[in-house]
Amino acid sequence: MTNKQHIIDRFISYVKIDTQSDPNSNSTPSTKKQWDLANKLVDELKAIGMQEVTIDEHAYVMATLPANVPHTVPVIGFVSHFDTTPDFSGTNVNPQIIEDYDGKDIVLNEEKDIVLSSEYFEDLQQYKGQTIITTDGTTLLGADDKAGITEIMTAMEYLIDNPEIPHGKIRVCFTPDEEIGRGAHKFDVEKFGAEWAYTMDGSQIGELEYENFNAAQAVVRIEGKSVHPGYAKDRMINSMYIAQDFINSLPRLETPEHTEDRQGFFHLSSIKGDVEETVLEYIIRDHDRTHFEARKKMMKDLGNDICAQYERDCVQIEIKDQYFNMREKVEPVMYIVDLAQEAMEAVDVKPIIKPIRGGTDGAQLSFMGLPCPNIFAGGHNFHGKYEYVPVESMQKAAEVIMKLAELTAKKYE
Missing domain, CATH: 3.40.630.10 (Zn peptidases)
Structure with a gap:
């Protein structure tokens, strides 16, 4: 002993x-x-x-x-x-x-x-x-x-x-x-x-x-267009509003505070932004490798959809695998x-x-x-x-x- x-x-x-x-x-x-x-x-x-x-x-x-x-x-x-x-x-x-x-x-x-x-x-x-x-x-x-x-x-x-x-x-x-x-x-x-x-x-x-989790880190850069607010009609594009759309389009209950055991999630860990640019930092986690890859694809597809909606390349997403x-x-x-x-x-x-x-x-x-x-x-x-x-x-x-x-x-x- x-x-x-x-x-x-x-x-x-x-x-x-x-x-x-x-x-x-x-x-x-x-x-x-x-x-x-x-x-x-x-x-x-x-x-x-x-x-x-x-x-x-x-x-x-x-x-x-x-x-x-x-x-x-x-x-x-x-x-x-x-x-x-x-x-x-x-x-x-x-x-x-x-x-x-x-x-x-x-x-x-x-x-x-x-x-x-x-x-x-x-x-x-x-x-x-x-x-x-x-x-x-x-x-x-x-x-x-x-x-x-x-x-x-x-x-x-x-x-x-x-x-x-x-x-x-x-x-x-x-x-x-x-x-x-x-x-x-x-x-x-x-x-x-x-x-x-x-x-x-x-x-x-x-x-x-x-x-353990399969893990990745995602950095989402959203580009807006800053214009004087007094003359902004049809000109200003507020990157923070686009960021809000991006955040709300991911599954709301697939976050750390709503998951347990082998359930995966998207975790928004940081937001920094202004009208011109907003940067979101996420971590992506899932025990199942297939679901993990699907989560990464979902995020990229969402970025492409938003770009199509605004008819401009306004969302850039960089995803890096961390461990498996x-x-x-x-x-x-x-x-x-x-x-x-x-x-x-x-x-x-x-x-x-x-x-x-x-x-x-x-x-x-x-x-x-x-x-x-x-x-x-x-x-x-x-x-x-x-x-x-x-x-x-x-x-x-x-x-x-x-x-x-x-x-x-x-x-x-």
């Missing part, structure tokens, strides 16, 4: 380091401060006895736990990211530890009257009696994905300290910039050298995911999901197998030749001040990693 206080101390040492990524930066990592934690992880990996510890020019940290069995076992990997989202402050994170949680509301910040409501956030109820780590209400926590790093590091340390547990060669990698969609962009799959891997980046205890559903790459090797499910059940965790309504480094890595399902890291309410993580969930995630290593070694005896 992993040491509870050791996990708490390790996790807090990570979240206190600001590693927020920046989508407006072209460098990798996108912020210099990500190096602070990356370098700390290198030192820690060496200190616990990991081998082949490396960090490259883009701050990708890799390390090896050598096999301790005589027979050949496929190399497996575990991956987590150390950046935190740009959506909410990660500066001066001040974690609060609530021991023996009583199931009631948790006051995060009395002065600002910020409360983690057990009624609103119903998942809290399942952790009654456990130790909960929360924010102080002014920042995010960073369990996404410093919980994952904590679990991988803890599992590797435990396996090193307990060599009687059989395992093959294990590779670990900690990456930058996942939160801005670039976590796998400079990941050297060949150097990593694993046959398959798992991202420790899911949410509540038990989550096991091997399918990893399911098509994982299904041919479903035994890697079965192993994860078996590992969870072996340590008394009930698997919750469901599609990810989002993306993961695992999706991109799967299409880069490294099949990579996603396993829970234990946190809740990511990307905001209500984020929290039960310590017992991190303990269980570390145990799942260790059991996966053991089961893989035994499977190939």
Whole structure:
């Protein structure tokens, strides 16, 4: 059993380091401060006895736990990211530890009257009696994905300290910039050298995911014609009104706030405009590849229809694919999901197998030749001040990693 206080101390040492990524930066990592934690992880990996510890020019940290069995076992990997989202402050994170949680509301910040409501956030109820780590209400926590790093590091340390547990060669990698969609962009799959891997980046205890959205980004530029409003009759073309027509012509209920499970959507994430030009930014999501392609076509067809209506080329649409559903790459090797499910059940965790309504480094890595399902890291309410993580969930995630290593070694005896 992993040491509870050791996990708490390790996790807090990570979240206190600001590693927020920046989508407006072209460098990798996108912020210099990500190096602070990356370098700390290198030192820690060496200190616990990991081998082949490396960090490259883009701050990708890799390390090896050598096999301790005589027979050949496929190399497996575990991956987590150390950046935190740009959506909410990660500066001066001040974690609060609530021991023996009583199931009631948790006051995060009395002065600002910020409360983690057990009624609103119903998942809290399942952790009654456990130790909960929360924010102080002014920042995010960073369990996404410093919980994952904590679990991988803890599992590797435990396996090193307990060599009687059989395992093959294990590779670990900690990456930058996942939160801005670039976590796998400079990941050297060949150097990593694993046959398959798992991202420790899911949410509540038990989550096991091997399918995610197909994703694209669309930028819609609408051109108007600005004329003095006093002399505008039959001359002015207001791009904002055309934008309004475009927005209202897409299916109104196929948006994030009206969809769930495997239902796809169009999400209008930004509007900037004036009479002369309006720019709409969308993300397009769908688990089904055929429906995904149909959504992109629908958007382009709508642009063409509006151009025809105004008898001018007034709508330009640029659509870029971001990532695809990893399911098509994982299904041919479903035994890697079965192993994860078996590992969870072996340590008394009930698997919750469901599609990810989002993306993961695992999706991109799967299409880069490294099949990579996603396993829970234990946190809740990511990307905001209500984020929290039960310590017992991190303990269980570390145990799942260790059991996966053991089961893989035994499977190939």
